[in-house]
Amino acid sequence: MTATAPRPPVARPPARVALRDRVLRVAELVTTPLLPVDYLDLFDPLRSGAALRGRIEAVHPETRDAASIVIRPGRDWLPHVPGQYVRIGIDIDGVRQWRAYSITSILDRADGCFSITVKAIPGGKVSNHLVHRARPGTIIQLDQATGEFCLPEETPAKALFVTAGSGITPVMGILRNHAEQLTDTVLVHSAPTSEDVVFGEELRQMAAEGRITLIEQHTDSAGMLDARSIAELVPDLHERATWACGPVGMLEALEEHWASVGITDRLYTERFRPRILVTGEGGTVTFTRNGTTVEADGATPILDAAEEAGVLMPSGCRMGICYGCVLPMRAGAVRDLRNGEITTAEDVGDGVLIQTCVSAAAGACDIDH
Amino acid sequence: MTVIQKKPENPIAHLTPEDIELIGKELDTIRQEIRDSLGEDDAKYIRTVIDVQRKLELGSRAVLLFSKFPPAWLVGTAGLSVAKILENMEIGHNILHGQWDWMRDPKIHSTTWEWDMASPAEQWKHSHNELHHTYTNVIGKDNDLGYGIMRVDEDQKWHPMYLAQPLWNFINACFFEYGIAAYDLELGKNLASKKRRNDPKFRAATKQVLKKIRNQATKDYVVHPLLSGPSFLPTLAANFTANVVRNLWSHSVIMCGHFPEGVETFEKSSIDGETRGEWYVRQMLGSANISGSKAMHTMTGNLSHQVEHHLFPDIPSNRYAEIAPRVKDIFDRYNLTYHSAPLYKQVASAWHKVIRLSLPNGWLAETTPKNAPAQLAKLYKMTTGGPKVRRALQRQTAA
Numbered sequence: 001m002t003a004t005a006p007r008p009p010v011a012r013p014p015a016r017v018a019l020r021d022r023v024l025r026v027a028e029l030v031t032t033p034l035l036p037v038d039y040l041d042l043f044d045p046l047r048s049g050a051a052l053r054g055r056i057e058a059v060h061p062e063t064r065d066a067a068s069i070v071i072r073p074g075r076d077w078l079p080h081v082p083g084q085y086v087r088i089g090i091d092i093d094g095v096r097q098w099r100a101y102s103i104t105s106i107l108d109r110a111d112g113c114f115s116i117t118v119k120a121i122p123g124g125k126v127s128n129h130l131v132h133r134a135r136p137g138t139i140i141q142l143d144q145a146t147g148e149f150c151l152p153e154e155t156p157a158k159a160l161f162v163t164a165g166s167g168i169t170p171v172m173g174i175l176r177n178h179a180e181q182l183t184d185t186v187l188v189h190s191a192p193t194s195e196d197v198v199f200g201e202e203l204r205q206m207a208a209e210g211r212i213t214l215i216e217q218h219t220d221s222a223g224m225l226d227a228r229s230i231a232e233l234v235p236d237l238h239e240r241a242t243w244a245c246g247p248v249g250m251l252e253a254l255e256e257h258w259a260s261v262g263i264t265d266r267l268y269t270e271r272f273r274p275r276i277l278v279t280g281e282g283g284t285v286t287f288t289r290n291g292t293t294v295e296a297d298g299a300t301p302i303l304d305a306a307e308e309a310g311v312l313m314p315s316g317c318r319m320g321i322c323y324g325c326v327l328p329m330r331a332g333a334v335r336d337l338r339n340g341e342i343t344t345a346e347d348v349g350d351g352v353l354i355q356t357c358v359s360a361a362a363g364a365c366d367i368d369h
Numbered sequence: 370m371t372v373i374q375k376k377p378e379n380p381i382a383h384l385t386p387e388d389i390e391l392i393g394k395e396l397d398t399i400r401q402e403i404r405d406s407l408g409e410d411d412a413k414y415i416r417t418v419i420d421v422q423r424k425l426e427l428g429s430r431a432v433l434l435f436s437k438f439p440p441a442w443l444v445g446t447a448g449l450s451v452a453k454i455l456e457n458m459e460i461g462h463n464i465l466h467g468q469w470d471w472m473r474d475p476k477i478h479s480t481t482w483e484w485d486m487a488s489p490a491e492q493w494k495h496s497h498n499e500l501h502h503t504y505t506n507v508i509g510k511d512n513d514l515g516y517g518i519m520r521v522d523e524d525q526k527w528h529p530m531y532l533a534q535p536l537w538n539f540i541n542a543c544f545f546e547y548g549i550a551a552y553d554l555e556l557g558k559n560l561a562s563k564k565r566r567n568d569p570k571f572r573a574a575t576k577q578v579l580k581k582i583r584n585q586a587t588k589d590y591v592v593h594p595l596l597s598g599p600s601f602l603p604t605l606a607a608n609f610t611a612n613v614v615r616n617l618w619s620h621s622v623i624m625c626g627h628f629p630e631g632v633e634t635f636e637k638s639s640i641d642g643e644t645r646g647e648w649y650v651r652q653m654l655g656s657a658n659i660s661g662s663k664a665m666h667t668m669t670g671n672l673s674h675q676v677e678h679h680l681f682p683d684i685p686s687n688r689y690a691e692i693a694p695r696v697k698d699i700f701d702r703y704n705l706t707y708h709s710a711p712l713y714k715q716v717a718s719a720w721h722k723v724i725r726l727s728l729p730n731g732w733l734a735e736t737t738p739k740n741a742p743a744q745l746a747k748l749y750k751m752t753t754g755g756p757k758v759r760r761a762l763q764r765q766t767a768a
Contacts, residue, residue: 029592032584033483034423038476042423094412096473319648321682322498323467323479339401353470353480 045139048075054088056138057113059130066119066166066198067131068104073114073142079107080145082177083170083243083270086116089141092129096141098346099126102169103145104199106176119166119198149243149270150174155181156241160234162254164190164246165198170270171245172199179211186234190217190225190246227257238263245270283361287311287369288330296361301337303356313356313369320358329354332365371523372508373633373654380633381650383704392653393646395699400681403688404471412472414687418459418667419477426452430593436603446607450614451668456485457619458670459686465494468685488550489581492574496553502682506627506634506655512552513627514634520726522634527729527763529752534727535720542620543613550578618668622659625715626675629657630722631708652679653700657708658693659715666690676707729759731766 027036037050045053054071061067071088080086080103089098101116120131149170151159159182161171168189175182191197197216207214215233217225231237238261244254251269258267281298285305296305303325306313316324320338328351333344337358345352351368373379384392429448436442461484463469469477483490496512504510508522515521519538520531541548554574559565589608597604633654640651659665659673666673666689674689677696684692700707710718725733729751736744747766751759 026592029584029587030596032588033485033581039423039427042420091409091412091472091474093408094410094472316495316499317503319503319645321502322494323470323683324494324499326467326470326480338397339404351475352473353478 046072046074050074050076052076052142052144054140054142056134056136056140057111058136059134060115061131062117062198063119063196063200065131065196066117067134068115068117069101069130069134070105070113070115071140071142072112077114077142078144080114081150082107082173083150084145084147084173085149085170086114086145087143088116090126090129090134090138092125097126098141102147102173104169104172104176117166117169117172117198119169147270149245149268151178151181158184158236158240159186160237160240160242161185161187161189162230162242162244162246162250163187164250167244167246167270168198168203169245171243172202174243175203175206175212182212185212186215186240187212188215188217188225188230188233190219190250192220193218227253230254231257238266241266241268243268243270280363283332283363283365285332285361286364286366288366289369298335298360298362299337300360301357302334302354302359302361302365302367305361306356311369315357318357320355323355325356326353327356328352328368330366330368332361333363334359334365335362371634372636372639374636374639375524380654380706384650388703389646389650390644391646392699392703393644393649396649396680396696397645399692399695400684403681403684403692407471407685407688411685411687415460415464415469415472415477415685418455422452422455422460426456433593433600433604433607434597435600436597436607437600442603442607446610446614449607449611450618453485453611453615454618454668457615458622458672459667460484460670461486461490462670462672463686465490466498467683470683485585486549487546487578487582487585488553489577492553492578493549496555498682502679504640505652505679506632507637507640507651508634509637510640512555513623518557519723521628523726523730525726527751527759531727532752535724538720538723542617545616545620546612547582550582554578621712621716622669622672624719625659625712626656626672628722629708629710629715629718631706631718632657649680650705652676653696653705655679657710657715659712660709661712663690665712673712676709729763729766735766 024036030036031039040047041050044050046055052074054073054077056069057072058070059067060070082103085100085102087098087100089096091097101118103114104117105113105115118127118130120128147170151174155178161174163171171187175185175187187203189197189203191200194200194216197203203212203214206212219225225233234240242254242258244251244267248271251271254267255264255269258264282296282300285294285296285302286292287294287306290311292306292309292311294302294305294309294311296302301318303313303315303318307315314325314327316322318325329343329345330351331345333342334354335342336355337360342362343352343354343359345365354367356367373381381389425448429445429452432441432448433445436445461482464477464482465479465484467479470479472478475481479494486493501511501513506514508514508524518541519534520527554571559568559571565571589612590605593608594601594605635651635655640647643651653676656675656679658676659669661673671686671689672678674686674693677684677689677692678686680696681689681692697707728748732744732748747762751762754762
């Protein structure tokens, strides 16, 4: 399924483009070795033409551990499709961290902002920061919205949403924006208690107005729902197009059930963390551009392991001081051999730069080289 | 001065191998503590310095648009000089060391940064981070010792051409950024033979440097003067002055780092199989600090904490001041000399050494107002005579 309409770039008349390019080239002569944008960024980080950024405008608590963050995006922001997520980069303790969060606001807000909704997960550096410590005025980095967990162009007559915990967030983006198209909608949502339901009040209001049929499962008292109980709760389940978002275990159980009754094509799932990072001693190092795979133990620098395997690597002092060997790690975990510190890269496309001469594999990792 | 291994009194003879490894462990602990405590305040520091520097540069260049008025020329030139110094020292040098890579900000990162300097960042990182910081003060390995054009050690045979060494050093100071670029290209070595001259790697590097120099010169000597219209020439002069001021300043600071009297040098063979502890000790003995105010430390890019910088080249520069007392304490406990003196003293000391080594060994020390005519006569003979005469007269001096 894809509901992401391809967006043609905004066309400019050729004469204007040429003039703009020429002005830009002169401006580059003025600012070399920096770029004109480096100076413009000092004064207006959200302007058109800048790297995409946003400013936190407000933080609205939703539950005791969830909050919606209102973000004013830079001028090059393209409108999202409900259900999509956005990757944000925020500096926490001085270090830039990237994570993906679903957009939950309505399209075309009068103030031009959008909002994401974040649930603080135990030990989660970014989610806890956003929910409890983020302050209005903070500048963050953004990517354009992306994701395919959206309604198809032709809205199905009957829809079912199965969500758990923060899995409600992309679905809320859809429910808020497609009130008219969704005429027969069932939402099965699991949360530990009634108070823990993110958007609980608004969802119950929607149910009271007859817009959706809401089935809440409070797992602290009533336990977890399995696929069979969902089928019992929603007898016409097989007639519905279903969107599910929640923990991997839940999604896998649903996929299995839908497959067993032969309607896999009517189930759309969304998972934020497709791979659970396992850190240990050593691992398989993949050099993604070069295509080589190397088995490295936990005591050998990746640089040595790669060279042993015939990969041509950038290198320098081989003792961790010159930074001549750094390469981006797209996913995985490495351990600094000097102090045992673990550095990880999430699957969502981080490019954490690591010093290969003092880093050993601490699990499978993908190095962009 | 002579390499540490040939000194009658080796300043580390009293250290056992265990001592050296303990020193290494203590320094590792300091490094780890600082790494663990890096955070929002540090990030704010470097972003503020960059912000101030860019605004100062913009402001100064704006003032220079009216540089035909002398007060504007003075203010603009002073501001631009300071901006260029900050850009090279506290910002460029330290970012290119990877000191700020931990922030994971691609805009402030050793792999993406380019600086206002003739030498392209990539080439400088190789010759500086990799060669100079790994082989600090090892004769024949660390070309920062005299940049391959000077006599930096008594053991290097004296030749009359070294008499001009103070002059070269001064010229090199004025045009330091080009000196660095030539040095990063290893121009002396690479121009020497046809094979090296035609090496495609060398040619590509040269092309890269020339392009950088062209861009830099176009900016300072064509575009900005043109933008100044009637102030064309004053702006050109202002930019030239700012570049020379920056060059003289950075040359002085860098000379103070490894060149003052008392800083040790090492033999090539001494670093075979060197342990981490031994590497640390070499950095401790091979560097000298400049004492002074906070503003002075910032303007030197905290290279005034050269000892700390050489021990921890990738620790953010704003932290060196707080590490310094702990490092000094290690020096004291292990009976090693921590070289630190005010800027004027260190500059004078470094220049004294340049001059001393431009003359035959022992000549300067022996010369008094009384024997000056005789000494000058001897120097004249050594300068005009052949190697044999030089050897004979040198033996006389040494005896």
